[in-house]
Amino acid sequence: MLKLNQVHTAIGGLQIIQNVSLEIGKGEFVALLGSNGAGKTTLFRTIAGVLKPHAGSVTFEGVPIDRLPVHKIVERGLVLCPQGRQLFPELSVQKNLLLGAYPIRGEKKRIQKNLDRVYALFPILRERINQKAGTFSGGEQQMLAIGRALMSEPKMLLLDEPSVGLAPLIVKLIADVISNINQEMDTTVFLSEQNANMALNITQRGYVLESGRCVLDGDCQHLKTDEKVRKAYIGA
Amino acid sequence: MITKPIHTRLMYLALFIAALLLPLYVPDDYIFQIVIMSVLYAIATSAMNLIIGFTGQASLAHGAFFGIGAYGVAILTKAGISFWVALPVSALIAALVGVLVGIPALRTRGHYFAIVTLCFGVIMWILAGNWIELTGGHNGIFGIPQPTPVRLPWLGEIEFFSQTAQYYLALGFLLLTLFGLHRLIFSVFGLTFMAIRNNEPLADAVGINTFTTKLIAFVSANFIAALAGGLYASMIGAVSPSAASHMLTFNFLIFVILGGIATLSGAVIGAFAIPIIMEFLQFLGDYRMLFFGALLVVVIIFFPQGLVGGLRRLNQRIAVWRQNKVSE
Numbered sequence: 001m002l003k004l005n006q007v008h009t010a011i012g013g014l015q016i017i018q019n020v021s022l023e024i025g026k027g028e029f030v031a032l033l034g035s036n037g038a039g040k041t042t043l044f045r046t047i048a049g050v051l052k053p054h055a056g057s058v059t060f061e062g063v064p065i066d067r068l069p070v071h072k073i074v075e076r077g078l079v080l081c082p083q084g085r086q087l088f089p090e091l092s093v094q095k096n097l098l099l100g101a102y103p104i105r106g107e108k109k110r111i112q113k114n115l116d117r118v119y120a121l122f123p124i125l126r127e128r129i130n131q132k133a134g135t136f137s138g139g140e141q142q143m144l145a146i147g148r149a150l151m152s153e154p155k156m157l158l159l160d161e162p163s164v165g166l167a168p169l170i171v172k173l174i175a176d177v178i179s180n181i182n183q184e185m186d187t188t189v190f191l192s193e194q195n196a197n198m199a200l201n202i203t204q205r206g207y208v209l210e211s212g213r214c215v216l217d218g219d220c221q222h223l224k225t226d227e228k229v230r231k232a233y234i235g236a
Numbered sequence: 237m238i239t240k241p242i243h244t245r246l247m248y249l250a251l252f253i254a255a256l257l258l259p260l261y262v263p264d265d266y267i268f269q270i271v272i273m274s275v276l277y278a279i280a281t282s283a284m285n286l287i288i289g290f291t292g293q294a295s296l297a298h299g300a301f302f303g304i305g306a307y308g309v310a311i312l313t314k315a316g317i318s319f320w321v322a323l324p325v326s327a328l329i330a331a332l333v334g335v336l337v338g339i340p341a342l343r344t345r346g347h348y349f350a351i352v353t354l355c356f357g358v359i360m361w362i363l364a365g366n367w368i369e370l371t372g373g374h375n376g377i378f379g380i381p382q383p384t385p386v387r388l389p390w391l392g393e394i395e396f397f398s399q400t401a402q403y404y405l406a407l408g409f410l411l412l413t414l415f416g417l418h419r420l421i422f423s424v425f426g427l428t429f430m431a432i433r434n435n436e437p438l439a440d441a442v443g444i445n446t447f448t449t450k451l452i453a454f455v456s457a458n459f460i461a462a463l464a465g466g467l468y469a470s471m472i473g474a475v476s477p478s479a480a481s482h483m484l485t486f487n488f489l490i491f492v493i494l495g496g497i498a499t500l501s502g503a504v505i506g507a508f509a510i511p512i513i514m515e516f517l518q519f520l521g522d523y524r525m526l527f528f529g530a531l532l533v534v535v536i537i538f539f540p541q542g543l544v545g546g547l548r549r550l551n552q553r554i555a556v557w558r559q560n561k562v563s564e
Contacts, residue, residue, distance in 0.1 A: 048441065074443030082441050088434035091427075098424065099431050103443040105424050152443065 001026045001188055002047070002078070002156060007056035007066075009046045016042040017053070018212045024156075024190060029182040031199040031206035031220070032192040033233055039212040040192040041083050044160050047190075048080035049073040060156070075103050077155035081162070083192075085141040087148075089134025093125050096133050096144055100151030111151070117185075118147035121177055139170035146174070150181065156188040157181065163195045171195065175202050196233035200224050208233075255407060259400040268399050270511055272471065275406040276464045278507035279413050281491045282500065283460035288489070289498035290421060291453040292433025294346075296485050297337065297353035298461050300360035303480020304330040305462025306469040307364065310377040313470065319383040323466040330462030334455040342450050345436075357482040364477035376476030383470050402471050409467060410504070413460055418500060420456075429453055433498075490528070494535055496544025505543055 002024045009017040016039050024030050034040045045051045047058055049070045058066040065073050088096050097118060101111045119126040122143040128136075133144055142162055149157055159178065163171045179202045182189045193199035200206060200220045208216040208229060216226065223229050262268045284298045308326025313319050341352045364371045371377065383396040383405065396402055420426045428449050431439040439446050469475045478484070488507075495506025517524045539546040 050437070050440065069445070070440045071443045071445045074441070079443075080441050082438060086435060086438040086441070088431050088438065090434050091430060095427055095430075099427055099439075099442050099444075102424070102428065148442070 001028075001061060002190070003059045004047070005057045005059075007043075007046060007053045007058060009042055009051055009053045011042065011051070016212050017046060019056075020209075020212075020214045021056075022207055022214065022217070024188060026155075027182075027186060027188055028205075029179070029189050029203045030191070031196075031203040032190060032209060033194075033196050033199060033206055033223075033229070034192075034209035035194065035232065038209040040209055041160055042212075043209065044080055044083075044158050044190075044192055048078065048158060050080070071103075074152065077153075078158070079149050079152060079154035079156070080158040081145055081149035081160060083160040083164070085138065085145045087133040087136075087141055087144060090132060092130045092132060093144060094129045096148050097125075097151050100148030103152040110153070114151050114153060118150055121150075121180070122147055139166050139173075142166060142170070142174060143177075146177065146181075150185075150187075154187060156190065159189060159191045161192055161194060163193060163198055171198060178202065194233070196229065259403060265399060267515075268403070270515060271508075272399065272403050272406055273468075274508045274511050275403070275410050276468050276471070277488070277491065277511070278504045279406075279410050279464040279467075280461045281488045281495070281503040281507045282410075282413050282417055283457040283464070284488045285492050285498065285500075285503040286417060286420075286429070286460075287453050287457040289492060289503075290426070290433065291429040291450060293342070293450055293454065294350040295353045295454060295457065296350050296482065296489075297357040297360070298457070298488050299481055299484030299486075300357040301330045301334065301458040301461040302465035302468070302484060303360055303364060303475075303477075304333060304458075305465025306475045306479045307371055307377070307465075308462065309466035309469045310380045310475045311370065313381050314377065314379070319381065319470055320386065323463065323470075326466045327459050327462040330465075331455050331459040334458035335451065338451045338454045342447060342454065354482060354485075357485055361477055361481040364480045371477070374477060376474055376479075377469075378474045380469050380473050380475070382473065406467055406471070409463060413463075414500060414504070421500070425449075430498075490532065492542075493532065494542050496542030496546075497540075499541070499544040502542050502544040509543070 004020055004022050007017055007020045008015065020043060032040055032043065042051065046053050049065060049068055053066050057064055060073070060076060060078050063076070065076065065078070088099060091099070097115060098111070101114060104110055124140060125144060125147060133141065136144065146159070146162065162174050162178070166174065175198050178189060178191065181187050191199055191203060200223055203220055205219040206217065206223050207214050208223070216223070216228065258271065259268070262271065280298065280302050284295070287293050287295045305326045308329055309319065309322045312322035312325060337353070337356050341349060341356070344352050365374050367373075383402075385393050385395040387393050394401070396405055421429070428439065428444045431442065431444060432446055432449060436446055465479065468479065491506030491510055492503050493506070494510060495504070496502025514524060517527060520527065535542060541548070
């Protein structure tokens with residue numbers, strides 16, 4: 001479904017992503033692990049089209065997307081939920097969600113169906129329909145950010161560090177919801193995490209990024225027992 | 237969708253009736269003229285609010301586009317073209333210039349966009365003062381014909397020579413502008429303007445074509461500003477470079493900020509209240525500006541949403557107080 005072939009990305013002349021190749025199939029649930037500054041966010045931004053790779057190619061469902069503008073990529077069903085609970089702080093919950101449905105604007109029935117689906121996933125959002133998003137707690141903001149990303153029924157969702165800075169209980173809840181999105185909604189999910197423990201428990205396989213290079217990949221059972229991963233990311 | 241409380245609706249209705257009946261109780265021609273100017277400024281300020289308030293792009297070229305409309309109507313009507321053709325043509329020229337300026341300017345963000353548009357505004361002002369063959373230089377253009385009468389079915393011929401008729405013409409345009417902006421801002425497309433103001437990178441990630449959306453907001457604002465400028469030229473009968481100057485931009489900006497940024501009513505309230513306050517402070521001469529500077533600072537610190545924001549806060553307090561009273 002998504003294929004990266006020898007992708008290189010630089011920001012301001014500085015090489016951040018070096019020679020990354022990976023492939024994710026339809027319906028898969030894959031983790032991207034790496035410490036701070038490993039290049040996880042840059043890689044996601046490259047896939048989503050916010051940054052353009054200076055070498056290599058990104059293809060989505062067989063179509064090269066590395067030269068497309070972001071909104072064209074979103075229309076194809078590849079949606080990034082950016083790091084740091086990005087919201088429209090002055091707009092209400094409802095309006096934040098409606099903006100998530102921008103690629104399918106005009107299809108009222110579908111939007112209503114998706115809205116109901118998001119409210120079913122996160123009942124707390126329904127209680128706060130008219131509250132401004134900026135007044136939310138961290139966990140609620142993350143729920144809204146994920147809900148918004150689901151509003152356009154993406155075929156593939158890129159989740160950039162959804163657990164960062166959240167209480168363990170909330171992380172558990174978010175992890176459950178993400179698994180649910182993958183299994184029951186049949187959405188392919190690519191999850192970037194520093195919290196390797198959480199990520200490896202819910203995903204099927206993973207890639208490990210270090211200084212912009214893909215140093216390791218394999219299924220989760222294998223990664224969990226890998227000495228390097230244990231030392232660097234799980235701390236055991 | 238939250239519907240407005242009934243007393244707000246009643247207030248709007250009362251304001252509408254007061255505006256319709258204004259010629260009956262306006263004290264003298266001088267005040268009447270100020271009111272007519274305020275209506276025109278309200279049109280231009282509402283348009284500026286679209287790009288600055290709702291979309292969050294600080295365009296400081298607004299006066300220049302007002303000027304393009306004013307000079308456009310002046311030059312075209314002096315050449316014998318009907319006002320009713322000259323007005324839309326001038327506005328379309330302003331929109332076209334808006335596209336040409338917007339495409340490079342909107343690639344910059346934040347302060348840089350403000351600087352680029354301010355430069356364009358100053359250039360247009362210099363151009364208006366020095367391209368003597370076209371604009372008459374610093375003397376400007378005199379003897380611009382007033383809007384020509386129109387013949388409407390059933391109503392017969394309507395003339396625009398009296399102040400009252402010109403007032404209704406301007407008011408009609410203001411209502412049309414507000415209606416159009418209201419429809420736009422409360423649509424899904426209008427939501428994208430606010431999304432860009434709130435978080436532009438996220439708006440991008442959500443799938444909004446942010447550049448095109450900003451360009452549409454910019455060009456629409458310029459089109460409406462030029463309409464206001466065209467009406468201005470025709471009603472005053474003369475234009476000079478001051479009608480295209482950056483000082484005009486800053487006046488509009490003050491109207492928006494004091495009235496209430498990113499609120500439809502704020503721009504109108506600002507455009508009416510401030511010229512009238514200015515009139516009352518006439519005796520202070522140039523020291524009026526000192527007073528205004530202080531007022532602006534106070535408003536920005538304590539009422540970042542201007543007069544309308546202040547009223548809304550008051551409204552909320554009253555609602556809370558009422559609720560407490562009921563629960564007691």
